[in-house]
Amino acid sequence: MEITLDRFSFHYAPSQQDVVSGITMGIPKGSCCAVLGPTGAGKTTLLLAISGALAAHYSSGVGEGEIAIGPKVFRPMPDKILFPEVGLALQESHLMISGLHETVRGEVGFSLENIGTDTKVKEEKIVLAMENVGILHLAERNPFMLSGGELQRVVLAALLAVQPAVLLLDEPSNSLDAEATAMLVRILRGLHKNTTVVFSDHQLDLAILVADRFLVLQDGEMVFFGEKKPFLKNLEQFKGFLPVDQWSKVIPQLSRKHAPHIRLLSRLLEIR
Amino acid sequence: MIQSVKDQIRREMSGAALPLIAFSMALNLSVGQITGALKIPVYLDSLGTVLSAVLLGPWAAVVAGCLSNVLAAALGNPTMMFFLPPMIAIGVFTGIVARAGWFRKSSLCILGGVIQGLLAAGLSAPISAHLFAGTTMGGADFLVVFFRSHGYSIFESVLFQGLLMDPVDKVITYLVVFSLTRNLPGRLVTRFPGASHLSTSGE
Amino acid sequence: MRFGTASKFSFSFALALLAFFLPWQVSLSFMPVIVLLEIFLSPFRPLSAGAHKKFLQFIGYLTFLGVLIVGMNGLLLKSGEVVLRLLWFNIYDGGIEFGLNVASRLLLLSSAILLFFVSTPIKMLADFLGHIGLSKKIVTIILLATFYLDQLPQRITQVFWAQEARGAPVRSNILQRLKSFFSILAPLTLSSLVESVDRGMALQLRGFQGYASLSQPRDLQDLKTAFLIVFSSLLALLSYLIWK
Numbered sequence: 001m002e003i004t005l006d007r008f009s010f011h012y013a014p015s016q017q018d019v020v021s022g023i024t025m026g027i028p029k030g031s032c033c034a035v036l037g038p039t040g041a042g043k044t045t046l047l048l049a050i051s052g053a054l055a056a057h058y059s060s061g062v063g064e065g066e067i068a069i070g071p072k073v074f075r076p077m078p079d080k081i082l083f084p085e086v087g088l089a090l091q092e093s094h095l096m097i098s099g100l101h102e103t104v105r106g107e108v109g110f111s112l113e114n115i116g117t118d119t120k121v122k123e124e125k126i127v128l129a130m131e132n133v134g135i136l137h138l139a140e141r142n143p144f145m146l147s148g149g150e151l152q153r154v155v156l157a158a159l160l161a162v163q164p165a166v167l168l169l170d171e172p173s174n175s176l177d178a179e180a181t182a183m184l185v186r187i188l189r190g191l192h193k194n195t196t197v198v199f200s201d202h203q204l205d206l207a208i209l210v211a212d213r214f215l216v217l218q219d220g221e222m223v224f225f226g227e228k229k230p231f232l233k234n235l236e237q238f239k240g241f242l243p244v245d246q247w248s249k250v251i252p253q254l255s256r257k258h259a260p261h262i263r264l265l266s267r268l269l270e271i272r
Numbered sequence: 273m274i275q276s277v278k279d280q281i282r283r284e285m286s287g288a289a290l291p292l293i294a295f296s297m298a299l300n301l302s303v304g305q306i307t308g309a310l311k312i313p314v315y316l317d318s319l320g321t322v323l324s325a326v327l328l329g330p331w332a333a334v335v336a337g338c339l340s341n342v343l344a345a346a347l348g349n350p351t352m353m354f355f356l357p358p359m360i361a362i363g364v365f366t367g368i369v370a371r372a373g374w375f376r377k378s379s380l381c382i383l384g385g386v387i388q389g390l391l392a393a394g395l396s397a398p399i400s401a402h403l404f405a406g407t408t409m410g411g412a413d414f415l416v417v418f419f420r421s422h423g424y425s426i427f428e429s430v431l432f433q434g435l436l437m438d439p440v441d442k443v444i445t446y447l448v449v450f451s452l453t454r455n456l457p458g459r460l461v462t463r464f465p466g467a468s469h470l471s472t473s474g475e
Numbered sequence: 476m477r478f479g480t481a482s483k484f485s486f487s488f489a490l491a492l493l494a495f496f497l498p499w500q501v502s503l504s505f506m507p508v509i510v511l512l513e514i515f516l517s518p519f520r521p522l523s524a525g526a527h528k529k530f531l532q533f534i535g536y537l538t539f540l541g542v543l544i545v546g547m548n549g550l551l552l553k554s555g556e557v558v559l560r561l562l563w564f565n566i567y568d569g570g571i572e573f574g575l576n577v578a579s580r581l582l583l584l585s586s587a588i589l590l591f592f593v594s595t596p597i598k599m600l601a602d603f604l605g606h607i608g609l610s611k612k613i614v615t616i617i618l619l620a621t622f623y624l625d626q627l628p629q630r631i632t633q634v635f636w637a638q639e640a641r642g643a644p645v646r647s648n649i650l651q652r653l654k655s656f657f658s659i660l661a662p663l664t665l666s667s668l669v670e671s672v673d674r675g676m677a678l679q680l681r682g683f684q685g686y687a688s689l690s691q692p693r694d695l696q697d698l699k700t701a702f703l704i705v706f707s708s709l710l711a712l713l714s715y716l717i718w719k
């Protein structure tokens with residue numbers, strides 16, 4: 001589904017300042033958008049707003065503008081959580097683990113259970129999703145015994161299992177090592193063309209390797225929104241608040257290769 | 273009128289309210305673990321209800337209070353089911369005084385706690401007297417026996433015992449909630465509709 | 476005819492209602508019936524061996540409470556004739572009669588409620604509440620609360636130990652202990668409140684909602700049985716009151 005924001009602003013309480021302000025952007029169906037910016041730029045707020053959790057959980061908050069997801073237009077934003085059409089993975093993966101299941105397999109199936117998936121179909125989808133994110137070997141483990149990166153993959157598998165039309169990921173590369181990041185790149189690239197992805201990051205690695213749209217935020221204001229070419233061209237402009245240095249050096253290589261390959265990523269991450 | 277009540281209920285029971293109500297219930301049922309371990313002779317078993325009333329409002333507090341007692345019954349203490357009326361009163365009264373801004377000042381909290389204690393004592397006395405004849409095997413039973421042995425009726429004895437104990441219990445409960453709401457992180461407080469009636473809301 | 480959650484609920488409700496009207500002899504004679512039902516009748520079978528033990532413990536507690544109520548009232552309620560002289564104390568039959576009435580009512584009421592809960596898992600209770608028309612939100616709240624209840628005691632123990640290790644006076648005089656109470660409760664409540672609310676949101680983001688988690692469709696046969704039970708017990712009660 002296509003996502004459109006029109007002059008969207010939000011602040012958490014009537015007397016407070018805007019946390020995001022005047023965001024206007026359009027993300028076509030099936031594309032992948034990176035929301036970039038330093039901590040406190042409003043990235044999480046934006047993802048929460050699209051998911052519906054912001055209006056539902058911050059009742060004192062005040063929004064303006066509109067958010068459209070597919071054919072549905074919400075003014076100023078969806079007022080209830082749009083799961084399973086829209087799936088959001090919070091940055092704190094441990095919060096997303098329900099704790100109602102003792103195995104990773106059960107945990108991945110929890111979301112499917114919640115939307116009333118038939119048992120047999122559920123089992124197939126669980127296995128497929130676990131395979132997709134490479135956690136099949138963890139199937140019988142207790143989710144609370146896993147590392148941060150593994151937990152993040154469990155949450156991702158659980159979200160992918162319900163096949164949301166819009167996938168929102170808050171700082172997905174945060175607790176991942178190079179290998180896991182490479183896997184995330186593969187997963188995001190391998191997603192069905194009908195899935196629209198929006199993820200936030202304060203680093204550039206993942207964004208440059210998978211995103212085709214870029215939104216750059218600073219103090220809630222939109223500094224840039226556009227496709228990859230103009231973004232890479234203007235990279236120096238974001239120097240003050242994005243870690244562009246290491247990328248400025250390798251971008252010529254990237255452009256030459258045109259579509260950066262997974263092996264290149266591993267090598268690049270090793271350079272760091 | 274009905275529409276405005278419905279709106280009010282909807283506001284108090286949306287989004288972040290549901291986990292807060294659930295947390296309040298768990299707090300009501302678990303706080304005894306702390307008072308028990310520290311051997312403090314108070315119950316504080318309406319702590320969660322009061323917290324819900326302050327952060328959300330009277331309706332949410334009534335839901336939190338009643339469901340706490342139902343859950344307590346489900347977990348093996350069916351006698352809690354009989355004490356729904358005082359729980360409802362605690363929710364409604366606290367919700368109303370919190371709206372009036374009483375949780376902005378500790379002195380008003382003490383006053384609120386005293387009134388709340390008297391109200392709770394008045395409502396639980398008939399239940400205690402009628403159903404349990406004043407015997408609950410709680411620590412306060414000796415007071416009931418004391419009054420009864422001095423010639424007071426069961427109802428009077430239970431009432432006197434409640435009037436002595438409940439205000440203390442409720443004042444402590446109110447003060448705990450008062451200090452808690454002052455220390456809640458701002459972003460969290462703004463998630464709840466009762467925030468505007470607290471001094472922490474940054475109005 | 477099916478005997479499901481609704482039927483069980485109405486059975487317990489009918490017993491609890493009768494407890495207010497029946498003489499103590501009849502109320503007390505229901506007690507062994509309740510215990511036998513809990514042991515032998517499958518819909519009332521407890522959820523686990525632990526639940527069964529808790530059930531028996533509670534019945535024991537109630538019986539002890541009942542004896543206490545009878546004894547105290549025999550001693551303190553000076554009405555009727557002295558039936559027993561114990562050292563300096565006189566026991567009056569009016570007090571005993573009153574105590575028996577209160578105790579039997581309490582016993583029957585509480586055990587009727589317990590009989591329902593001991594054999595009904597929280598999830599089925601939530602199902603049932605949903606089926607009788609309670610809001611989806613209520614069902615969500617109950618399920619979330621049981622989830623938090625699982626974790627809060629552990630957390631309390633952790634914070635308690637941490638405070639004790641830091642030298643908080645957890646075993647000192649009452650004022651010191653009250654101070655410790657604040658120092659335990661404040662961090663505990665703040666941190667668990669923040670986490671609970673965030674976790675609630677996270678669970679909703681994973682599609683967790685009361686009704687969606689309901690496993691059983693509405694059981695009409697069960698509702699029919701429930702109606703029959705309530706109807707017949709009301710009828711029995713009415714005829715008893717007229718006869719009396």
